Amino acid sequence: MMNAPRHFPVGTRPWAAVIDEELRQWLANPDNRVPIRSADDGVGQAGTVIWSTLARLIWGIPTGDRFSSHAASGRARRQLVAEAAASGQTVVMAANRYWSIPRPCPDAALITCKDGTTRPWRTHITQAELTIELRMLRAACYVFVTATSLMRDSEVQEIQRDAVTTYYGAPAIRSHKIKHGPARPESFWWIIEPVAEAIAVAEKLSWHPTHLFASLKPPRGKKNRGDRGIIAAEDIDYFIKHVNASADAYGLETIPDAHVRSHMFRRTMSVITGREPGSEVALGLQLKHAARRALANCTTQGYAQVGTKWATEFDQQLEYAGALRLVDLLRARRTGDKVAVGPGADRLHAGLDQVISAMNEDPLLRAQITDEQAEAALLATQFTNLHLGTVNHCMFDARQAECQNELPPDQHGSTPLIGACQPDRCRNSVIPRQHAPIWIAEEDDLTARAQDPTLSPPGRKAVLIRLNDVQRITRTLRQEGATP
Structure with missing residues (x-):
């Protein structure tokens, strides 16, 4: 021109x-x-x-x-x-x-066609077509960042300018964790170099003074600086529609017609990553989930090459998260209540009593008796091998673990085998009162099955054995007043 x-x-x-x-x-x-x-x-x-x-x-x-x-x-x-x-x-x-x-596009990128030849992405473009391309580019940046970083939609849309940084020596995105974080804490997600490039492109596309994923319309006046945030579902649908409409012209593969949303990217990538050897710890950190089973791989060679600081941080955060769930038990125990039943209940009560004693004997801790963080810190120290579950909690001790009996002696591990757990028999198992409805429901289900006239004698015997084990727990729960 x-x-x-x-x-x-x-x-x-x-x-x-x-x-x-x-x-x-x-x-x-x-x-x-x-x-x-x-x-x-x-x-x-x-x-x-x-x-x-x-x-x-x-x-x-x-x-x-x-x-x-x-x-x-x-x-x-x-x-x-x-x-x-x-x-x-x-x-x-x-x-x-x-x-x-149409305006000429002398600097358009070269693309490879299906027949192996190369040509410019475009030779000319109109202002209307440019608007479409910009929205497509913004959508592509959003999809790529969401899929490969394992961030939630809310966390991606909270990415601001200059968000690319390093975290424990590796490239990362700085944003805010929204879900389950009322205080919107700042957090970090590790990324690969192409994600950093996508973030740089999104920065150039955005008119918003702070946020990357925002309106493509230029600001009008001092008050209107462009809308913050995008409707991700609409942009994803728009992207798929226009890719398929121009697939032949640009040598692209069509995208299967399906319902696609941002949480599906996160789920799909987590499944793929979870199948890689030794990936559990990194996956748990990226998802911001406390997956206790990940600790089994904390010392694998792949992660040891990066360094041990991040693994130590994960251990500490995981123990703290588990301890927060014990705070209510600690406060109930302070009044003398028996907060749990099961083979390991005495060990749990003894540990809670030690924490209470430590807080009572220390004037500084006694002054912080209502401080949840102080209580959680002491609980994390006391219960270093605690594993939280949906039907029971496990205070893992390999020497007393029923699940380890399923393994040869030379294969006993340092974490419980969830599939082999026997919560009503194992001396590591404790069942807090809030789990009582689950056990009562199973008792009712087993009782109904035992009365089924079509059940075979061996099947009825197996049901009755299981019912006896469950009733050992429900009977104790009723005695402690944990159930109606």
């Missing part, structure tokens, strides 16, 4: 010679094309020049006065344009709209 037209102060008009020279320079560039009508529009007939649009292309003015046929200079300029149009230097427009004029 030619250089921008010369600036003239408001209230002045450029010389006719300057206008004529700028017109000649514009027409001399073969990439510049004269806009003509595709059909009669009430102003002109099909095939005639749209003078107002041409003036806007050349000089940035909204009217075609400089091509007026009432002046000799205007008629001369029309003649120059007519000669260019006669030579084929034209572009047909469906409507008199400036944003439908």
Whole structure:
């Protein structure tokens, strides 16, 4: 495209010679094309020049006065344009709209077609097509970042400018954890280099002063600086629709027609990552989930090469998260209640009593008796091998663990085998009162099954054995007043 037209102060008009020279320079560039009508529009007939649009292309003015046929200079300029149009230097427009004029794209990226040849992504683009491409690019950045970083939608949309940093020596994104974090704590997600590139692109696309995923519309005035946030579902659907619509033109593979949402990216990537050897710890940290089973791989060689600080941090955070769930038990135990039943209940009560004693004997801790963090810190120290479950809690001690009996002696591990857990028999098992409804429901279910006349004798015997084990727990729960 030619250089921008010369600036003239408001209230002045450029010389006719300057206008004529700028017109000649514009027409001399073969990439510049004269806009003509595709059909009669009430102003002109099909095939005639749209003078107002041409003036806007050349000089940035909204009217075609400089091509007026009432002046000799205007008629001369029309003649120059007519000669260019006669030579084929034209572009047909469906409507008199400036944003439908194709512009050359000399720096477009090269793409590889299905037949192996390469060509530019685009040779020309209109303002309307550019708007589509920008939204597609923003959607692509969002999808790529969400899928590969394992961040939630809310966390991705909270990414702000200059968010790419390092965390324990590896590239990371800094954002805010929204779900289960009322205080919106700042957190970090490790990323690969292409994600950092996608973040850089999103920064250039956004008009918002702070956030990356925001309106593509330019700001209007000081108050309206562009809307923050996007509707992710709409952008994902828009992206899939336009990729499939232009797949043949751009040599792309079509995307299967399916319901796709941001949480599915996170779930899919977590499943893929979870199948990789030794990936559990990193996966738990990326998801911001406390997956206790991940600790079995904390010392694998792959992670040891990175360093041990991040693994230590995970251990500490995991123990603290588990201890927070014991705070209510601690406070109930302080009043003398028996807060749990089961083979390991005495060990749990003894540990809680030690924490209470430590807090009572220390004046500073006694002053913080209502401080949940202080209580959790002491509990994390006392119950270092605690594993929380949905039907019971495990204070794992390999020497007393029933689940380890299923393994050869040389294969006994340092974590419980969830699938082999026997919560009603194992001396590591404790069952707090809040788990009572689960046990009562299982007792009712087993009682009903035992009365089924179609049940075979061996099947009824197995049900009765299991019912006896469950009733050993429910009986104790009822005695302690944990159930109706």
